[in-house]
Amino acid sequence: MKIKNIKYIIGLFSIMVSIIACNDIELDPVQQDAVDSNSAIQDLTSATAAVDGMYDLLYRVDYYGRELMVIPEVSADNILVSPSNSGRFISNYTYAITTTNGDVEGLWTNMYKNINAANAIMFFAPNVTSLTTEQLNEILGHAYAIRGMAHFDLVKTYAFPYTTTDASVAPGANGTGGHLGVPLLSTYGQEEDAARATVAEVYAMIISDLTKASSLLPTSAYSASSKFNSTAAKALLSRVYLYKGDYPKAFTTAQSVIADSQYSLTSNANYASDWAGSVSSSEAILQLPAFQNDHNGFDALASIYVPDGDDGNKGYGDLIPTTDILALYSDNDVRKTWFRDIADVTYNFKFPNSWTNDIPLIRISEMYLTVAEAAANGAGTIEAGQDALNEIILRADPSATPTTSTGQPFLxxxxxxxxxxLAFEGHRLYDIVRNENDMVRTDLATASTLSELTYPDYRMILPIPQLEIDVNDSINENNTGY
Structure with missing residues (x-):
C-alpha cells in the first residue's frame, strides 16, 4: 500500500514518562511531530512515548477528533445541516461524496497511520533488551489494541457489513464476509501495494489483535480512561462481535465488561453534569481526554454543534438535532438536558465545551445495550437482555415503564x-447499515434534501480514495457505484 506521508513513520514524543506501579505507560497525549521509529525505540522512555504517539493520532480531526464521530451522524437521521452553516459536512449530509473527497482520503490516511505506528512498535520494541517482560507486554498490548481498532474503523467505513448477502453492491457477499474489505497491514513495512482482503479476513485479524491486546494489557484503568486496558480491549471486541453478527460472543464479552467493578453506569442525578466537559471515569471505558492547552480549536468535535461553548470558546453551531431525535426523549428523560434553545434554534450540547470536551469512544452503557441487542437476536436469555435494557431506560428516566417485550418488538x-x-457518538449510520435498515429522514434541511436511502444503497459506505487506487497497483476498482 502506498499511502501518502505514512511510510515507516510513527508518532513519538519528547516528554517525560510517568511510571506507576500497575501501568508503566501513563503519558499526556500532547501532539508532537512524527519521527523515524527505526532509531527512536531504544528504551522504556522512547517505547512508551511511541505508544503515546499512537493515541495522539486518534485526536486528529480526520479521525476520532471529529470526522469519525460526526460523519455517521450527519449521514443519517440524527442531525441536519443548519441553514446558517459554514459549509462543513454538506457533502456528507447530501450524499454527494466523491472518490476525491477530503474526508474520504483523510480518514483512510489517518487510520493507516495508526496501523503503521502499531506495526513499527511491534517490530522494534521486542529488540529493546532493557524492557522487562511486563513492560514489553504492556507496550505490545497497546499496539495490538490500536491496530485492531483502526482496521475495524476502516472495514466498517469502507465496506458493507460482514453479514451482507447482496452481491450487487458488494461482489462476493455471502453472509459471512466474502466480499472485499480493506487492505490488511500485519507487519512493519508492508504498505507497498497491499491488496484488499475480504471482510472475513479483516475481522479475523481484528478479533485476533483485540484478544491478544486484552491478554497483554493491565487490568487496572489508566487515568481518565485515556488508554486501552484489558477491559477496554474486551469492550471493543464485544462491539466487533456485534457488528459481525456473532451474538453469543457479543453477549458474553459485553457481560464480562459489565462485571468489571471499575466501571458502572453514572446515576440519573449525576448524568447531566458528567457531560459538562468530560464523561465520568466510571462510565467511560475509553475516551480522549481534553486539555486546555492542546485541542483542535474550531475543528474540535463540539465546535461543530454549539455556537458558544461552556468553556468560553466559540463554535460553528453548523449541525443541529432533527425534530424526530428530539421527540424521542420524554420530558423526564435526563438526556433531554443535552439540548438547548438559543434564538429559536435547538442545539446539541451533549458536548458543551466547544474546544475542550473529552471524546467518549466506549462507554459502559454501550455494553448494556450490546447485551440487550445480542439477547434480542437469540444469545443468552431474553430476561438478561430485558434487564440490561431496563438499566439504560430507567437510568435515563426512573419513571419510565420497564420493558417486557420479546421478539421483534424487543429488538x-x-x-x-x-x-x-449513543446519539452523536458516531454510531448511527453504522447501526442502520449493519441491521439492514433504510435510512429515513423526516426532518430535512431543505425541500430538496435526500430523505431516504433504501438498504443496501452503495452510498451507505465510503469509496476507496482515488489517490489510493492511483498509486496502489493491487487495487484497480472502487466500491460498487463510485
Whole structure:
C-alpha cells in the first residue's frame, strides 16, 4: 500500500514518562511531530512515548477528533445541516461524496497511520533488551489494541457489513464476509501495494489483535480512561462481535465488561453534569481526554454543534438535532438536558465545551445495550437482555415503564434506545447499515434534501480514495457505484 506521508513513520514524543506501579505507560497525549521509529525505540522512555504517539493520532480531526464521530451522524437521521452553516459536512449530509473527497482520503490516511505506528512498535520494541517482560507486554498490548481498532474503523467505513448477502453492491457477499474489505497491514513495512482482503479476513485479524491486546494489557484503568486496558480491549471486541453478527460472543464479552467493578453506569442525578466537559471515569471505558492547552480549536468535535461553548470558546453551531431525535426523549428523560434553545434554534450540547470536551469512544452503557441487542437476536436469555435494557431506560428516566417485550418488538426497543443513548457518538449510520435498515429522514434541511436511502444503497459506505487506487497497483476498482 502506498499511502501518502505514512511510510515507516510513527508518532513519538519528547516528554517525560510517568511510571506507576500497575501501568508503566501513563503519558499526556500532547501532539508532537512524527519521527523515524527505526532509531527512536531504544528504551522504556522512547517505547512508551511511541505508544503515546499512537493515541495522539486518534485526536486528529480526520479521525476520532471529529470526522469519525460526526460523519455517521450527519449521514443519517440524527442531525441536519443548519441553514446558517459554514459549509462543513454538506457533502456528507447530501450524499454527494466523491472518490476525491477530503474526508474520504483523510480518514483512510489517518487510520493507516495508526496501523503503521502499531506495526513499527511491534517490530522494534521486542529488540529493546532493557524492557522487562511486563513492560514489553504492556507496550505490545497497546499496539495490538490500536491496530485492531483502526482496521475495524476502516472495514466498517469502507465496506458493507460482514453479514451482507447482496452481491450487487458488494461482489462476493455471502453472509459471512466474502466480499472485499480493506487492505490488511500485519507487519512493519508492508504498505507497498497491499491488496484488499475480504471482510472475513479483516475481522479475523481484528478479533485476533483485540484478544491478544486484552491478554497483554493491565487490568487496572489508566487515568481518565485515556488508554486501552484489558477491559477496554474486551469492550471493543464485544462491539466487533456485534457488528459481525456473532451474538453469543457479543453477549458474553459485553457481560464480562459489565462485571468489571471499575466501571458502572453514572446515576440519573449525576448524568447531566458528567457531560459538562468530560464523561465520568466510571462510565467511560475509553475516551480522549481534553486539555486546555492542546485541542483542535474550531475543528474540535463540539465546535461543530454549539455556537458558544461552556468553556468560553466559540463554535460553528453548523449541525443541529432533527425534530424526530428530539421527540424521542420524554420530558423526564435526563438526556433531554443535552439540548438547548438559543434564538429559536435547538442545539446539541451533549458536548458543551466547544474546544475542550473529552471524546467518549466506549462507554459502559454501550455494553448494556450490546447485551440487550445480542439477547434480542437469540444469545443468552431474553430476561438478561430485558434487564440490561431496563438499566439504560430507567437510568435515563426512573419513571419510565420497564420493558417486557420479546421478539421483534424487543429488538426494535433496543435499537431505539441505542439511538437515544449513543446519539452523536458516531454510531448511527453504522447501526442502520449493519441491521439492514433504510435510512429515513423526516426532518430535512431543505425541500430538496435526500430523505431516504433504501438498504443496501452503495452510498451507505465510503469509496476507496482515488489517490489510493492511483498509486496502489493491487487495487484497480472502487466500491460498487463510485
Amino acid at each position: 426494535d426497543e433496543v435499537l431505539l434506545e441505542r439511538r437515544k443513548e
